[in-house]
Amino acid sequence: xxxxxxxxxxxxxxxxxxxxxxxxxxxxxxxxxxxxxxxxxxxxxxxxxxxxxxxxxxxxxxxxxxxxxxxxxxxxxxxxxxxxxxxxxxxxxxxxxxxxxxxxxxxxxxxxxxxxxxxxxxxxxxxxxxxxxxxxxxxxxxxxxxxxxxxxxxxxxxxxxxxxxxxxxxxxxxxxxxxxxxxxxxxxxxxxxxxxxxxxxxxxxxxxxxxxxxxx
DNA sequence: TACCAGGAGAAAA
DNA sequence: TTTTCTCATGGT
Numbered sequence: 001x002x003x004x005x006x007x008x009x010x011x012x013x014x015x016x017x018x019x020x021x022x023x024x025x026x027x028x029x030x031x032x033x034x035x036x037x038x039x040x041x042x043x044x045x046x047x048x049x050x051x052x053x054x055x056x057x058x059x060x061x062x063x064x065x066x067x068x069x070x071x072x073x074x075x076x077x078x079x080x081x082x083x084x085x086x087x088x089x090x091x092x093x094x095x096x097x098x099x100x101x102x103x104x105x106x107x108x109x110x111x112x113x114x115x116x117x118x119x120x121x122x123x124x125x126x127x128x129x130x131x132x133x134x135x136x137x138x139x140x141x142x143x144x145x146x147x148x149x150x151x152x153x154x155x156x157x158x159x160x161x162x163x164x165x166x167x168x169x170x171x172x173x174x175x176x177x178x179x180x181x182x183x184x185x186x187x188x189x190x191x192x193x194x195x196x197x198x199x200x201x202x203x204x205x206x207x208x209x210x211x212x213x214x215x216x
Numbered sequence: 217t218a219c220c221a222g223g224a225g226a227a228a229a
Numbered sequence: 230t231t232t233t234c235t236c237a238t239g240g241t
Binding site for chain 1: 219220222223224225
Binding site for chain 1: 235236237241
């Protein structure tokens with residue numbers, strides 16, 4: 001019998017422990033990291049964030065005041081640095097105009113999601129990562145690991161539209177912030193431990209649930 | 217050396 | 230409407 005998302009979560013949590021994670025010290029860093037990690041390994045993002053901290057611009061006022069051409073070299077290690085400099089600037093311009101994260105906290109989740117998605121360079125995954133980890137809203141983040149892992153388990157095809165997958169997960173789980181934060185963290189932990197740099201089914205806590213274990 | 221990573225938008229079909 | 234291309238560094 002195929003396990004439910006709730007059962008998969010229980011197995012992951014039992015294996016990795018409670019994580020409820022985003023590797024950032026402040027909500028503002030989550031926002032920056034969410035843009036910089038687009039199609040990029042987190043290790044490269046860490047270097048860029050460290051550089052921003054080193055330059056003392058890892059805050060809204062300083063970063064928003066930095067032109068894209070000066071920002072780009074600072075985030076070079078995260079790849080796509082010209083594109084990401086423009087995307088980050090666009091997001092920070094909106095955040096600054098709105099009055100900062102505290103003001104965003106006063107906006108209802110669906111309206112805030114639409115506000116984020118209206119920013120050029122912010123797609124559904126980036127918007128939901130910001131909502132979940134910077135603004136503590138219970139939304140389910142769908143990323144490449146989620147699609148890969150759950151399609152490998154035979155629970156989804158992996159090609160479904162983002163919102164279809166997010167709605168399915170949300171319907172299968174209690175709507176709890178801690179659960180959604182920790183579930184995504186578990187998926188990333190599994191992805192990093194098992195899927196990269198090469199598949200390691202022998203250490204996968206879900207191997208018994210996987211119809212094609214050994215050929216991830 | 218070649219491939220891939222926690223995407224997104226624009227262009228082409 | 231769907232598919233393909235582009236953006237780019239760093240690790241393996």
